[in-house]
Amino acid sequence: MIELEGICKDYHTRQGHRRVLNGINLRVQRGEKIGVLGRNGAGKSTLIRMISGAELPTAGKILRDMSVSWPLAFGGAFQGSLTGMDNLRFICRVYGADAKAAEPFVQDFSELGYYLREPVKSYSAGMRARLAFAISMAIEFDCFLIDEIVAVGDSRFHAKCHHELFERRRDRSLIIVSHDPGYIREHCDHAAVLSQGNLHTFDHIDEAYAFYQESVS
């Protein structure tokens, strides 16, 4: 389970303090799939960073008793001078996973072939995206955080990502943040709407969707 209790986040800006999240409560059970809708700049990425633990809240408490991934849309922080394999080794070391055991999967999924052992700076954007996704699937988590799956790569790559994440790992929890209600409807059991620093939770996706439409217009 993941539990957020009264999460607030302030940012220091040029014009003083600005509250981005204002007392967020959220509970995610094992296997539950939750979508968070919000317009651009609503604080979706901030929320997902709080849940992942990459950033600390100004106030409030986060309880995690399952393993939580890093935000998946994030490119992977690849060091250009390192090879794809070096980057895989680094991530595996950080998470205490076995890079040797993960290599065949990453090689197969990323289809980088010869390039897996070449510096990442020689990769195209599509190759980087494939490597990033392959590496994030190489470490097993109980809960995956998805920050608007970026539309890179061809449709075949998309289908492969879909298969790995939503089919092979359908027993895991998911937290997806997006401004696209269609995407959330397709993958989530519940939805919430983030608006003006507050999170509104709904039992049915349709209610969330209606609320979101109203707040957008």
Place this chain on the structure above:
Amino acid sequence: MMHHDTPLLRSLQIQMRVVGALLMREILTRYGRHNVGFLWIFFEPMMFTLGVLALWTATKATHGSSLPITSFAVTGYSSVLLWRNCANRCALAIEPNQALLFHRNVRVIDLFLARMLLEIAGATMSFIFLTVLFVTLGLMQPPQNITLVMGGWAHLTAFGCALGFIIGALSERSETADRIWHTIAYLLFPMSGAVFMVDWLPEKFQRIVLILPMVHGTEMLRGGYFGSMVKAHYDIGYMMTCDLLLMLIGLYLVREAGMRVEPQ
């Protein structure tokens, strides 16, 4: 206030894993895997020390004292490299690594620790290697008191780490801190005890220069090397107080930086 339920031992285990991963990454990005690769870790400080040794030998930098110039240069310049490189490598170290903070267990302190460990390992290997080499070649007498040498080195390491934390955290807050640090580091070099023995100075200056914690370390180190040939001025109580106090300030600043920095 953050509250953590993870037991200390488990946290320590995770931190060691993360620092290890960052260390390997740092070695590869800094030195690559071509040619001598990671050997540069200690070739680099060694080249500096050898250069200074050549220069000081040519200019007879022991100021007419009877101290052997080789030992004097190796002990002096190695000490400077130890604390100065720790601080230099931590300055502005967060920004290029900011994206790594997306991984929850990678914290700001780990970025500093990995870089400093590399510097400390390099400076220590270079110091030991040069001592062994010159003793074997007969250019240097072996150190007379190893305990004092290790004590001085330990103090300089602790001082370097505390300084690294402070400079690293402050430079994240403002780049001005980094610029000021470079000026200070430049001015500190001639005063750090690397180019003189405290005993050579007039008593008035001795008191002033002994305010600097690294002077005590260099003195202790040389006391261990030269034994009764020199009168080393150091105060163990003062050294430990300085190290602990600076470490406390450093850790506080790093913690504060860690709460502010956002992954990018």
